[in-house]
Each structure stands twice: as structure tokens, then as C-alpha cells.
Amino acid sequence: MTSRTIRALFATLLVAGLVATVPSVASAGTTYATISDVCWQKIYPPDPCHFESGMAVGMDNYAVDNHSFFNVSYSLPPGAEVTKATLRLYTSGEDFTNYQPVEVATVANWSFGSTNWWSWGTPGGDFWTWLDGQYTNGVGNWFDLDVTAAIQAWEGSTPNYGLGLFTSDPNHNYPYVAYFSDYELEIDYDL
Numbered sequence: 001m002t003s004r005t006i007r008a009l010f011a012t013l014l015v016a017g018l019v020a021t022v023p024s025v026a027s028a029g030t031t032y033a034t035i036s037d038v039c040w041q042k043i044y045p046p047d048p049c050h051f052e053s054g055m056a057v058g059m060d061n062y063a064v065d066n067h068s069f070f071n072v073s074y075s076l077p078p079g080a081e082v083t084k085a086t087l088r089l090y091t092s093g094e095d096f097t098n099y100q101p102v103e104v105a106t107v108a109n110w111s112f113g114s115t116n117w118w119s120w121g122t123p124g125g126d127f128w129t130w131l132d133g134q135y136t137n138g139v140g141n142w143f144d145l146d147v148t149a150a151i152q153a154w155e156g157s158t159p160n161y162g163l164g165l166f167t168s169d170p171n172h173n174y175p176y177v178a179y180f181s182d183y184e185l186e187i188d189y190d191l
Helices: 005-019 148-155
Strands: 029-032 036-044 055-059 063-074 081-095 100-108 129-136 141-146 163-166 175-188
Touching: 036 175, 063 141, 063 175, 081 148, 100 141, 100 175, 129 141, 129 148, 129 163
Parallel strands: none
Antiparallel strands: 029 175, 036 063, 055 063, 055 175, 063 163, 081 141, 081 175, 100 129, 100 163
16 A cells, blocks of 8 residues: 555545534524413403403403413424424503513413303413513504423423413502404424
């Protein structure tokens, strides 16, 4: 074997070794979840769902509390790892000026059309895992809530019963009600 052949063989082995140790680049993707069975629930009247378009949260000047619940469905490619999930809400109206953060949480099992304010274990809703809370950006604007932990848990063994929106006001600084006429849930993932 000549020195030229030995150098060529060494160079080939060196390149092959480097290629084998370079990690593969993960590909990223985005999908949008389907939000369905939107239920605007009021303390009074205790109907299963208040049938108006959109969602609402807060307490009005008659001490009528409002929460909203909805189901979430989505599909991810096999092996996908969720890196970020964002619920975007479009604020179509706000009543009164005692602004409260809008909170989002996972919820217990519920049924569109039959679950009402008083049928939960805790009146108004059995909220499981608090995810995020933000003030709106005012009427006519979108704002984001981070729901990454929910989507990641649902990809594991936690059952997906959807999400709930509410305001938590321990000081009862009502009235304040926020209305949302449009919404989307964006899921980013790596493969």
C-alpha cells in the first residue's frame, strides 16, 4: 500500500467518523388545534351553555359570574415533541373598568349541553391545572395565553377534557367582563 492510498483511506475514515458523530437536525412544525363545543357558562341562569357566539369571563355588576369552556382536538406526527402551545384570544368587548387577568386551566370531564354551573364538584367549574393568566390588550386586539403544559400532558397519559377560561378575583373587584369573538390554538413541535 502506498502512502497516497493510506492517506486517502485515512481521509475517508475520518470523514465517515465525523458524519456519524454529527447530530441530525430536528425539523420543526406547527399545527392548529380545533376548538369545539364552546360553552359560555353563567351562574344565573344555570343553563348548560349560554348560547351566544364566542366566550366570556368575569363577573358583571349583578354579581353574575361567567366562565367559558371548550374542547380541544389536534393531530401531531408520530414522534413529535411539543415545544410551545399558545391560545390566542381576540377581545371583542370589555364591560366595566375593574380589569382582571384572564386565566386558563385544564378542566375535569364535562359535557356540552348538560354540564351547568351547579353540576361541577366545585360550582362554576372543576379547574385542574392552572396554566397562565394575562390581562387583555384591550378591545380589538389579540392576546396570548401559554397552554404548553396542557398539550404536553395530553401527549402523555393525562386525559384531554379541554380548557376553561375564568377570572380569579379574591377581592371581588367586580364588575368586569371580557368577551372573545375569535380564538385559535397554535402548537409548535419538533420531530
